[in-house]
Amino acid sequence: MDLLITNARYAVTSNGSDEILENISIGIKDGKIAYMGTDKPAAAKTYDASGKLIAPGFINSHTHLGMSLLRGWAEGVNLQGFLERVWAAEGAIMDEATCELGTELGALEALLSGTTTTMDMYLNPAATHRGAVRVGLRHIAGPIFFDFPGLDGLQWEQRIERAHQWKAVLAEIGGPYIPTYLMPHSTYTDSPENLTQVAAIAKELGVRIHLHVSETQAENDDVATRYGKTPTEVCRDTGILDVPTIFGHGVHLSDSDMAIAASKGASVGHCPGSNLKLGSGLARFNDLRKSGIKVGLGTDSCSSSNDLDMFSVMRMAAHVVALRQSPADVDLTSIVRAATIEAAHAVGLADRVGSIEIGKEADLIAIDLHAAHLTPVHDVNALLVFAAGRGDVTDVWVAGDQVVANRTSTKIDLTDLIKRVNHRVKALDPLR
Structure with missing residues (x-):
């Protein structure tokens, strides 16, 4: 595996049976999901998902x-x-x-x-x-x-x-x-x-x-x-x-x-x-x-x-x-x-993304459950719909590429982007 996501407390699969798996590991190879199970196959990198929920992006x-x-x-x-x-x-x-x-x-x-x-x-x-x-x-x-x-x-x-x-x-x-x-x-x-x-x-x-x-x-x-x-x-x-x-x-x-x-x-x-x-x-x-x-x-x-x-x-x-x-x-x-x-x-992407299944591209998100508003967990879908929020997302992968790590973009600098945006929208001041 290129990456093994280990010890996820839950995985919301959105597969044909809408399975919600517990204590699961997910392996990614060449940008696709290649393993799902409780074993820990060898991987170049690992991501510890203890206490987290993994869901499709x-x-x-x-x-x-x-x-x-x-x-x-x-x-x-x-x-x-x-x-x-x-x-x-x-x-x-x-x-x-x-x-x-x-x-x-x-x-x-x-x-x-x-x-x-x-x-x-x-x-x-x-x-x-x-x-x-x-x-x-x-x-x-x-x-x-x-x-x-x-x-x-x-x-x-x-x-x-x-x-x-x-x-x-x-x-x-x-x-x-x-x-x-x-x-x-x-x-x-x-x-x-x-x-x-x-x-x-x-x-x-x-x-x-x-x-x-x-x-x-x-x-x-x-x-x-x-x-x-x-x-x-x-x-x-x-x-x-x-x-x-x-x-x-x-x-x-x-x-x-x-x-x-x-x-x-x-x-x-x-x-x-x-x-x-x-x-x-x-x-x-x-x-x-x-x-x-x-x-x-x-x-x-x-x-x-x-x-x-x-x-x-x-x-x-x-x-x-x-x-x-x-x-x-x-x-x-x-x-x-x-x-x-x-x-x-x-x-038009159901053959590639939208669920956690072997063979699908690894568009995945990790949600940290270590929060007062996410405790306890009685119903995982209710938690996602009514309790969880965007601030609970810690890590994001698109086609196996980690584009967000620990709530931070791996691709661009947020401070620089905010500076460029604020400079550009000054042109709207005459219309206010």
């Missing part, structure tokens, strides 16, 4: 990492007010270098809090991908599509050109393996004609699609007024759903929408924190899952939910189910799975 299935620079910028507003406030700030500072800087900050926050993979939709995706890979994150990004030039100033033809170049860009930048995505923003910022073109390119290239769908009732009403359809129906009729697709939010999907999405194999990135804060509504988590849709959890951006903490997202997801239905309808195992293996299915 969390998968954030919908976020905008570069917007970490706008944390706290748009408060006390709904989605429309949020967009108006944020787009002005983005127009002032979000050039390629700033997108890279903001994503570097967001990627570090994600990793320090136990998230190893993000589905990240943002401007200048090549720049954002460089920033995230530098920190060690498994970072899913893709070309963005708007009908209009947008904050990045690209014309439609330039967006199409970048889509065709994207696989080569990813190969040049490198980093942990990710599936290839195209990312039209939504059915209200991309016309059916243009969505049809994006779908055709996705089919041609054999890639996946991510876009916002039914985040608010106002969005549904707008799309219905324009096209006489729901956003999901627009996705179906333009061919978007003919390739693997993940919806961001899906708060206001009707029963019919769910049936369409399920029949096409679409998934949903559920962001309860952002939806609650912006007053967008309460997604039907259990109904989505019962319809056959794979549901992952996400944070959305730091400017709409203020952090990238997947522990708080799990907690809010459970609370939303209790509020919509009843506490008896909260299945804690399904909540943990939505942050791990179900999210991996949603984003």
Whole structure:
């Protein structure tokens, strides 16, 4: 073994049986999990996990990492007010270098809090991908599509050109393996004609699609007024759903929408924190899952939910189910799975990550249980969802590479990053 994680008090596997193993060792070889058991095979390095819980790294299935620079910028507003406030700030500072800087900050926050993979939709995706890979994150990004030039100033033809170049860009930048995505923003910022073109390119290239769908009732009403359809129906009729697709939010999907999405194999990135804060509504988590849709959890951006903490997202997801239905309808195992293996299915990585199983890539986190708020342990899933927090994460591995050691990045200097961020956001002062 290259690394042997020994003496873990618990390992939450998120495997097909949702096993929670005790007093277990996990061996890693060539970036993959190669051993699980109670023996201690020879290893070049060892990590003593005594008193710790090992879990799959969390998968954030919908976020905008570069917007970490706008944390706290748009408060006390709904989605429309949020967009108006944020787009002005983005127009002032979000050039390629700033997108890279903001994503570097967001990627570090994600990793320090136990998230190893993000589905990240943002401007200048090549720049954002460089920033995230530098920190060690498994970072899913893709070309963005708007009908209009947008904050990045690209014309439609330039967006199409970048889509065709994207696989080569990813190969040049490198980093942990990710599936290839195209990312039209939504059915209200991309016309059916243009969505049809994006779908055709996705089919041609054999890639996946991510876009916002039914985040608010106002969005549904707008799309219905324009096209006489729901956003999901627009996705179906333009061919978007003919390739693997993940919806961001899906708060206001009707029963019919769910049936369409399920029949096409679409998934949903559920962001309860952002939806609650912006007053967008309460997604039907259990109904989505019962319809056959794979549901992952996400944070959305730091400017709409203020952090990238997947522990708080799990907690809010459970609370939303209790509020919509009843506490008896909260299945804690399904909540943990939505942050791990179900999210991996949603984003197209379930064959590689999302569970602790031999042959999977070693995207793992260690959680220190030596804490008053984590004592005693009666129910491990309840502990993860309702008690543990990002500050309890001590160590993180991505594809076997230790990117966080003893709560500190092994890749970049936090003090220097904070200095660079604070210097750059001074350009926002005239807009305050």
